[in-house]
Amino acid sequence: MAQAATETGIRPSALRLFWDRWSGVLVPILAVFTALVVGAFIIGVTGADWQAAYIGLWEGAFGSPRAFADTVVRSTPFIICGLCVALAFKAGLFNIGAEGQLYAGAVASVVIGTTLQMPAIFHIPAALIAGALGGAAWAAIAGFLKARTGAHEVINTIMLNYIALRMTDWLIRSKTPYILGDPADTTGARSRLVAETARLPGIQVGSSTILHLGIPLALVLVFVVAWLLYRTTLGFEMRTAGTNPHAARYAGINVPRTIILAMAIAGSLAGIAGAIEVIGVRGALSADFFSGLGFDAIAVALLARANPVGIIFSGLLWGGLLTGARLMQVRASLSIDVIKIVQALIIMFVAADQIVRFIYRLPKRKPGEETQLSKGWGG
Amino acid sequence: MSERRKGIGRRQVIAGFFALLGLLLIFNYAPQALAGDTVVTRIALAVPQPVIAFPSAWSLTIIGFVMLIAGSLGLTNRVQRWADISLWTSAVLLFPAILIWAAAGKQTNATVMLSESLRLGTPLALGALAGIWAERSGVINIAIEGMMLMGAAFGFAIFILTGQLWWGVIGAVIVGGIIALLHGLLSISFRTDQIISGTVVNILAIGITGYLRRQYIVTEGGGRVTLPSLSAIIANAGFPDLARSLEAIPIAGTLLFGGKPIFFAMLLLVVLTQVVLFMTRWGLRTRAVGENPKAADTVGIAVNRMRYINLFISGCIAGLGGAWFSLETVGNFDDGMTAGKGFIALAAMIFGKWMPFGAFGGAMLFGFAEALGTRFQILQVQVFGGPVPVQFLQVIPYVVTMIVLAGLIGRAVGPAAVGKPYEK
Numbered sequence: 001m002a003q004a005a006t007e008t009g010i011r012p013s014a015l016r017l018f019w020d021r022w023s024g025v026l027v028p029i030l031a032v033f034t035a036l037v038v039g040a041f042i043i044g045v046t047g048a049d050w051q052a053a054y055i056g057l058w059e060g061a062f063g064s065p066r067a068f069a070d071t072v073v074r075s076t077p078f079i080i081c082g083l084c085v086a087l088a089f090k091a092g093l094f095n096i097g098a099e100g101q102l103y104a105g106a107v108a109s110v111v112i113g114t115t116l117q118m119p120a121i122f123h124i125p126a127a128l129i130a131g132a133l134g135g136a137a138w139a140a141i142a143g144f145l146k147a148r149t150g151a152h153e154v155i156n157t158i159m160l161n162y163i164a165l166r167m168t169d170w171l172i173r174s175k176t177p178y179i180l181g182d183p184a185d186t187t188g189a190r191s192r193l194v195a196e197t198a199r200l201p202g203i204q205v206g207s208s209t210i211l212h213l214g215i216p217l218a219l220v221l222v223f224v225v226a227w228l229l230y231r232t233t234l235g236f237e238m239r240t241a242g243t244n245p246h247a248a249r250y251a252g253i254n255v256p257r258t259i260i261l262a263m264a265i266a267g268s269l270a271g272i273a274g275a276i277e278v279i280g281v282r283g284a285l286s287a288d289f290f291s292g293l294g295f296d297a298i299a300v301a302l303l304a305r306a307n308p309v310g311i312i313f314s315g316l317l318w319g320g321l322l323t324g325a326r327l328m329q330v331r332a333s334l335s336i337d338v339i340k341i342v343q344a345l346i347i348m349f350v351a352a353d354q355i356v357r358f359i360y361r362l363p364k365r366k367p368g369e370e371t372q373l374s375k376g377w378g379g
Numbered sequence: 380m381s382e383r384r385k386g387i388g389r390r391q392v393i394a395g396f397f398a399l400l401g402l403l404l405i406f407n408y409a410p411q412a413l414a415g416d417t418v419v420t421r422i423a424l425a426v427p428q429p430v431i432a433f434p435s436a437w438s439l440t441i442i443g444f445v446m447l448i449a450g451s452l453g454l455t456n457r458v459q460r461w462a463d464i465s466l467w468t469s470a471v472l473l474f475p476a477i478l479i480w481a482a483a484g485k486q487t488n489a490t491v492m493l494s495e496s497l498r499l500g501t502p503l504a505l506g507a508l509a510g511i512w513a514e515r516s517g518v519i520n521i522a523i524e525g526m527m528l529m530g531a532a533f534g535f536a537i538f539i540l541t542g543q544l545w546w547g548v549i550g551a552v553i554v555g556g557i558i559a560l561l562h563g564l565l566s567i568s569f570r571t572d573q574i575i576s577g578t579v580v581n582i583l584a585i586g587i588t589g590y591l592r593r594q595y596i597v598t599e600g601g602g603r604v605t606l607p608s609l610s611a612i613i614a615n616a617g618f619p620d621l622a623r624s625l626e627a628i629p630i631a632g633t634l635l636f637g638g639k640p641i642f643f644a645m646l647l648l649v650v651l652t653q654v655v656l657f658m659t660r661w662g663l664r665t666r667a668v669g670e671n672p673k674a675a676d677t678v679g680i681a682v683n684r685m686r687y688i689n690l691f692i693s694g695c696i697a698g699l700g701g702a703w704f705s706l707e708t709v710g711n712f713d714d715g716m717t718a719g720k721g722f723i724a725l726a727a728m729i730f731g732k733w734m735p736f737g738a739f740g741g742a743m744l745f746g747f748a749e750a751l752g753t754r755f756q757i758l759q760v761q762v763f764g765g766p767v768p769v770q771f772l773q774v775i776p777y778v779v780t781m782i783v784l785a786g787l788i789g790r791a792v793g794p795a796a797v798g799k800p801y802e803k
Contacts, residue, residue, distance in 0.1 A: 046594065094574055094575075094578075096578070145781070145784070145785050148785075149784075149785045149786075151781070151784040151785045152784070154521060154574060154722075155722050155725060155726055155780065155784060156781055156784065158719060158722045159719070159722070159723075159777040159778075159780050159781050160777075160781075162718070162719050162774070162777045163774050163777050163778065166770040166771075166773050166774045167770065167774070169770050170768050170769075170770035170771065173770075174768060292585065295578070295581065295582045295585070298578060298582075299582065302575065334594075335589075335590050335593040335594050336593075337586055337589035337590035337592075337593055337594075338590055339586075340582075340585060340586030340589055340590065341583070341586040341587055341590055342586075343582070343586065344579065344582045344583035344585075344586045344587075345583070347578075347579050347582060348565070348579045348583065351565065351571050351572075351575045351576060351578075351579050352564075352565045352569040352571045352576070352579075354569040354570070354571075355569060
């Protein structure tokens with residue numbers, strides 16, 4: 001109706017103006033809302049109580065200080081890995097490999113954390129830097145292959161995820177000789193514990209949750225990435241290479257170098273996330289550490305439309321959904337996987353934002369705003 | 380990346396690799412061979428006969444020489460044609476070399492190895508065919524993994540519900556197609572980036588199948604029943620003696636009569652895809668839509684409708700590939716049981732340059748890589764004084780995928796309009 005009003009020359013309503021002005025922000029919010037509505041239908045169809053489920057979800061994620069602390073801790077890797085995907089995204093690369101890069105970083109930080117002896121003031125940065133380097137090296141493989149041979153990073157990063165997972169598993173489980181595994185641990189499912197001097201300090205909330213130093217570090221990284229992308233030459237080069245590699249080449253930008261660098265920097269972020277998980281939360285590495293994170297990181301980045309500050313919120317949402325899922329499971333006796341479906345619906349509505357724009361009568365996206373990643377398989 | 384690459388080219392890298400490998404083999408095995416080493420690798424073509432015995436050291440030395448010559452020819456940059464032929468020969472020789480090395484002093488069955496490669500290559504070939512159908516019409520289908528997973532889960536769920544394996548297979552095919560239509564809705568109608576859309580479908584598939592498994596499949600249970608092999612079908616039809624004698628035929632007995640229905644369906648689909656894509660009007664139109672949609676539109680082909688239908692076919696094939704996991708092989712459904720096969724299938728498709736038979740070859744290569752892993756475990760191959768860790772063997776298919784992609788992309792050019800949504 002508002003559409004009709006503008007067409008007949010009547011002044012558009014205040015709501016219409018608001019709708020037009022903030023459509024960029026409204027799309028993700030409405031996408032989440034729509035996904036929750038569809039999710040409620042799915043829960044209802046399978047015969048469970050959707051109200052109890054959603055109340056449980058909310059209380060489990062944000063209902064108490066302890067729950068909120070849990071959510072924040074859980075969100076930290078999502079925020080950092082979301083940044084990792086977003087940064088690569090801006091450079092025209094679709095990095096599904098956050099998971100593998102996180103494992104590579106975690107392994108590197110475990111090595112530093114378990115073998116070296118030094119005071120905390122050096123040990124913590126050393127472990128973090130090791131994580132960053134590990135992740136960067138792992139991601140640079142895919143970046144190099146893309147820049148040099150044109151092999152598409154999507155397949156390569158997925159392959160690298162599987163390889164990283166298996167290699168981590170081997171490093172931990174190998175008994176002859178023990179590599180990272182802990183001879184004292186009978187299950188053989190985790191590595192040796194990192195030294196106390198390498199553990200991130202933090203504030204204890206409740207019995208098991210520690211708000212560690214990695215959380216403020218994640219926030220710092222958000223602004224570092226934003227600064228890097230929008231205030232530095234390298235960031236400009238990356239964004240140019242991402243939007244139009246041909247133009248970038250004519251402008252004298254070394255596109256292959258930019259691609260490799262962008263992947264390496266993105267990977268270093270995921271590596272830091274891995275290091276933080278090891279030295280901040282778990283104190284050791286296990287092979288089932290973080291499965292499916294690659295896809296979650298993409299979701300977080302897409303939901304925030306690759307905007308670094310927006311990633312804080314989408315990361316919190318993601319962590320919240322997963323943290324709250326446990327209470328939801330108890331309250332409504334639903335499988336935790338319902339959350340996975342809701343998450344997938346959220347990304348679907350964000351990715352195909354034309355659906356959301358159509359339902360809520362938001363203005364169409366302006367031309368040139370679309371992201372285009374699929375330029376075939378290279379060559 | 381259309382600019383000319385500087386420095387060493389792909390060809391030099393490949394030639395260098397073979398030259399190095401050849402040198403390594405010669406240095407390692409020539410002294411052993413000359414010293415009268417008597418270790419023999421026995422490669423059986425069938426049990427109990429015929430068995431061919433290769434003296435391990437001598438065979439490996441000779442293969443090493445061939446590779447060294449091929450590598451040097453490739454590096455000289457002169458006799459291009461001969462270098463090409465010899466490089467391909469050494470690439471093919473890699474397979475016997477690996478077998479002879481791994482089974483030194485033991486006996487291994489080459490036919491079983493071959494049939495295992497064919498068996499393990501089946502889902503990859505189906506996935507690659509699914510990729511061809513979608514990409515030939517101009518839609519990147521990175522959602523093959525998700526379609527397979529959905530096919531595997533729903534196929535198994537329908538089997539539990541109805542008690543009929545065949546209903547399960549049909550269900551898997553249809554579910555795969557429906558999921559493909561979702562991918563189409565997002566990428567064709569709503570013009571979402573095709574890679575993002577495919578990723579969304581993959582994530583959705585992980586969520587839905589996980590939910591389905593924990594909410595229904597686990598509680599229902601289900602025996603480990605799988606589709607019967609051809610000889611079992613013949614035996615069930617009332618000819619048990621015939622089945623037994625057919626299975627005893629050397630080579631063909633294992634390869635053919637040990638095969639299961641989806642394997643045969645895959646072989647049929649490879650031929651069918653080739654015929655439809657390159658010999659029918661439908662195929663010509665599909666390819667036109669994938670290469671130049673505007674021109675196709677001008678002559679009156681409904682571009683988006685063609686893409687939807689081809690994508691649906693693609694999804695059906697991928698769904699059948701999913702059924703291979705749960706209904707033909709394992710007899711159960713596990714979370715993420717497709718283990719990246721959908722993505723490896725895409726690599727097989729690229730390996731085959733978007734051609735059905737080529738993709739089949741690529742799938743068999745990856746199938747061989749996987750079969751090799753299990754074979755290494757059985758033979759208990761020793762490297763550096765210890766058994767090869769299982770994880771290293773599990774990684775082989777993924778590493779081969781990366782090497783193949785890096786080696787072939789750029790040379791293999793896909794359909795021109797792939798990845799671009801069509802707007803009039």
